[in-house]
Amino acid sequence: MTTDYYSLLGVDRDATDEDIKKAYRKLAMKYHPDVAEEDGAADMFKRIGEAYEVLSDPQKKNIYDLGGDPLGGGGGGFPGFGGGTFDFSTIMDAVFGGSMGSRGPRSRVSRGQDRLERLNLELVDAAFGMTQEITIDALALCSTCSGSGATDGSQASKCRTCQGRGEVMAVQRSFIGDIRTSSVCPQCRGYGTTIDNPCVDCYGEGRLRAERNLTVKIPAGVTTGNRIRLESQGDVGPGGGPAGDLYVELVVKDHEMFTRNGDHLEATLTVPMTAAALGAELHMSTIDAEKPDCPAEDALVTVTINSGTQTGSRLVVKGHGVPKLRGRGRGDLIIHVVVSTPTKLDDAQRELLNQLALARGEDGPVRPKADKGFLDKLRQAFS
Numbered sequence: 001m002t003t004d005y006y007s008l009l010g011v012d013r014d015a016t017d018e019d020i021k022k023a024y025r026k027l028a029m030k031y032h033p034d035v036a037e038e039d040g041a042a043d044m045f046k047r048i049g050e051a052y053e054v055l056s057d058p059q060k061k062n063i064y065d066l067g068g069d070p071l072g073g074g075g076g077g078f079p080g081f082g083g084g085t086f087d088f089s090t091i092m093d094a095v096f097g098g099s100m101g102s103r104g105p106r107s108r109v110s111r112g113q114d115r116l117e118r119l120n121l122e123l124v125d126a127a128f129g130m131t132q133e134i135t136i137d138a139l140a141l142c143s144t145c146s147g148s149g150a151t152d153g154s155q156a157s158k159c160r161t162c163q164g165r166g167e168v169m170a171v172q173r174s175f176i177g178d179i180r181t182s183s184v185c186p187q188c189r190g191y192g193t194t195i196d197n198p199c200v201d202c203y204g205e206g207r208l209r210a211e212r213n214l215t216v217k218i219p220a221g222v223t224t225g226n227r228i229r230l231e232s233q234g235d236v237g238p239g240g241g242p243a244g245d246l247y248v249e250l251v252v253k254d255h256e257m258f259t260r261n262g263d264h265l266e267a268t269l270t271v272p273m274t275a276a277a278l279g280a281e282l283h284m285s286t287i288d289a290e291k292p293d294c295p296a297e298d299a300l301v302t303v304t305i306n307s308g309t310q311t312g313s314r315l316v317v318k319g320h321g322v323p324k325l326r327g328r329g330r331g332d333l334i335i336h337v338v339v340s341t342p343t344k345l346d347d348a349q350r351e352l353l354n355q356l357a358l359a360r361g362e363d364g365p366v367r368p369k370a371d372k373g374f375l376d377k378l379r380q381a382f383s
Contacts, residue, residue: 005051005064013065014160017056024052062169063180105166105192108149108156108206112139112237114244119216123255124290127322129220133213136246139235140210145199147206147240154197159188166192206240216248221325223260224252258287263331264321268338271305276339279307286320286333303335313337 006013009023030036031045050071054060060070117136125132141147150156158164162185172179184190198204216228227247234244258265265287271280282303289299301317314336321331345353357363 003047003051005054008048008051009055011055016158020052020055024048024056058163058165059169061163062165063171066169066171068171068180105162105164105188106190107239108191108193109147109239109241110237111242112207112235112244114247115234116247116249118249118251119218120251120253121218121222122253122290123258123260124287125218126222126250126252127220127287128291129222130218132216132218134216134248135211135213136233137209137211138246139207140212141236141240142199142202142206142208144201145206147236149199149202149204149206149239150195151197151199156191156193156195159185159192159194161185161187162192164192166190206238207236214246218250219325220323221263221327222250222252223325224250226250226325257285260322261334263324264334265331266334266336269303269315269335270338270340271309273339273341275305276309276337277307279309280305284335287322288320301333305337309337309339311337311339 006015009020009027011019011023015023027048028045031041031048036045054064054070057070063070115136115138117134119132119134121130121132142149145151148155159166162168166185166188167182167190168185169180169182172181185192188194195204199206202208214230214233216230218228227249230246230248232243233246236243252260258267260266267284269282269284271282275282282305283300284303286299286301288294301320303315303317314334317333317335319330320333323330342349354363
């Protein structure tokens with residue numbers, strides 16, 4: 001017949017560890033062989049010691065509460081397994097490693113999630129850098145409970161279902177004996193504690209969603225896809241745990257005049273037909289001109305158009321591109337020339353162009369020039 005350890009110590013089944021310890025000490029002083037004179041005191045002292053050994057050990061106590069033999073005795077088990085309760089998690093640990101049966105309670109406090117925010121930038125801001133204030137909506141520490149999750153003056157208490165272990169045991173009889181398995185406690189969800197009086201604002205989470213403003217320093221030379229990491233500015237963790245990081249991903253808007261190509265800027269410059277034929281010097285705005293404090297000499301660049309310039313010509317102005325990220329110097333400004341042919345002419349302009357055509361012998365029909373073959377070129381070279 002199984003001994004009732006609770007009755008033996010004179011405690012209830014939901015007694016705390018402290019109650020069990022006090023009851024054992026009281027009975028141990030009464031029945032200690034050096035003190036007690038009544039018959040059977042030594043046997044009683046041995047029995048209360050056995051009761052305390054079981055009830056003070058969470059694992060043995062759980063086996064006892066589930067009807068198993070916590071001391072491994074008796075039982076008609078499978079030969080080679082000691083004839084008692086067989087711990088299934090022990091053999092699983094041996095095969096797969098780890099500790100399936102001793103997870104223990106998990107902490108209510110853990111690190112928060114990282115966050116990702118996108119920030120749109122003008123090309124000039126990406127090129128020369130800036131300081132931008134952003135507003136994020138993230139999980140922040142609950143100011144009412146300071147992250148504990150409990151109302152003011154209260155605290156989490158030990159779970160009565162698992163006695164603070166965060167897991168519960170189950171014993172199943174089989175042909176090899178009693179198989180004991182463990183699972184997460186359904187009452188406390190593995191924490192080992194329960195919050196009986198949760199905070200009225202965060203409902204026990206220790207955090208709540210709130211908006212806050214942050215200042216982001218953007219270095220010169222960034223481009224679309226670059227990320228800026230702000231340490232510990234993400235979501236606050238459960239139970240008031242440390243916050244994750246905030247990553248600000250940059251997106252550079254398209255510019256109406258410049259196209260970025262690495263550290264270089266590319267632009268199209270349309271020049272009149274006469275300027276392309278005669279040659280000219282033109283002034284072109286730079287990206288610097290969009291800075292609020294740009295000096296006048298940096299706002300424009302002089303572009304030299306040589307006589308006879310054709311559509312598709314490529315001009316390079318050194319050092320007027322984008323500053324190099326984490327480096328020195330700047331890229332170049334690359335200008336693609338498009339020669340503009342007039343579509344409307346008055347009588348005077350038409351007469352001038354006719355005179356030019358006569359002078360150049362271009363007043364007749366235009367015939368495409370056939371490309372000479374290799375033999376024709378070779379024959380011409382020796383003639």
